[in-house]
Amino acid sequence: MRFIILTLLGQILSFNIFANPQDVNQDKSVINLATTEWCPYVCKNEQRGEGLILDYLREVLEAENISLNVKFFPWSRAIQEVRSGRLNGLVTAIKSEAPTLDFTNVPSMYYQMCFYTRRESTWIYQSEQDLANIKLGIISDYGYGEPVDSYATEMHNYTNMIKIGGTDSLLRLEKLLAKKRIDAFIEDKHVVQWMFQQSALREAGCLNKIPFYMAFNPLYAEETEVIPLIDSLLSFSKNQQLFQQKYFPRYFD
Incomplete structure (x- = not known):
């Protein structure tokens, strides 16, 4: 598992993953994401943190030397920012919301x-x-x-x-x-x-519980292979334990 993650990480770090391809001086280990406020999953002004999912993703990715730059929008605008390529991906989404984007295969969480x-x-x-x-x-x-x-x-x-x-x-x-x-x-x-x-x-x-995922601009996903990396990290048993033991209790005590 660790070898797979390191291999995929090398693919991402070899490509300028900032939204503006002409800005070659930017740090190459940043993923630019769009979201809407959806607390307790993604929060804008919450004392406990930035939300259950965003806190978790930050820690998991920072362990691989990847940081997240997150911008908040009304939901329709967030989707358009990623679809147009101005930003790289969505923090949370399901396929019916943005069918033209590429989704991770491993869900971040379930909601109802x-x-x-x-x-x-x-x-x-x-x-x-x-x-x-x-x-x-x-x-x-x-x-x-x-x-x-x-x-x-x-x-x-x-x-x-x-x-x-x-x-x-x-x-x-x-x-x-x-x-x-x-x-x-x-x-x-x-x-x-x-x-x-x-x-x-x-x-x-x-309704029945359904999973939600991260979603990415297709060109960005193809050039960086970010989806296999995220899938590997979310599947890693140590990270799953981190989610259940540290972040879930923080927001659902």
């Missing part, structure tokens, strides 16, 4: 999307048919998993949805719910628990 309503609501999600009975709030270009992703792309369902983008999207969805502009919104349960610990939200059913 759940529906949230006002306390007084009696609506419960059990199948896709239940979505026809509510107005659902979602965030543009987010991957929620099936059947929500397919439901959100079908034109005849648009009257039953409100899509929002930009900054503070989840906070805005919660306000729309409180004002009764929507009947429910969907978000990862850990994110909701983190942001709305003392709120009046009611969990009304969940």
Whole structure:
């Protein structure tokens, strides 16, 4: 395993992995990533750290002399920054969100999307048919998993949805719910628990857990072979123990 990592690391360090190929004076061991704030996974202003996933990835990669330069954007903009080649990759993503990017094969973690309503609501999600009975709030270009992703792309369902983008999207969805502009919104349960610990939200059913990955601009991934390196590091049993024993308890105590 160590030989594989060193071989792949040599491939990365032999290529200028900064987003601007003309800037040849930059440190070659930096990966430029885009993300949106998605605490507790990736956090912008959190005392405990930069989030469960970002803290973990930083330590694992710094052990191989690779540092991460992370920029925060609204989610749609983050995807575009990587798709255009201005930045190298996304910290977290699923394939339905950015199908033109190249993904790691080993997931960083799993997440679970759940529906949230006002306390007084009696609506419960059990199948896709239940979505026809509510107005659902979602965030543009987010991957929620099936059947929500397919439901959100079908034109005849648009009257039953409100899509929002930009900054503070989840906070805005919660306000729309409180004002009764929507009947429910969907978000990862850990994110909701983190942001709305003392709120009046009611969990009304969940989708199956799904994995999320790192994703990279295809040209960058091909020239650096960064994906085999990340796969090797995330598969390494010592790193998996580090994640479970150090970083998971930091954010889920």
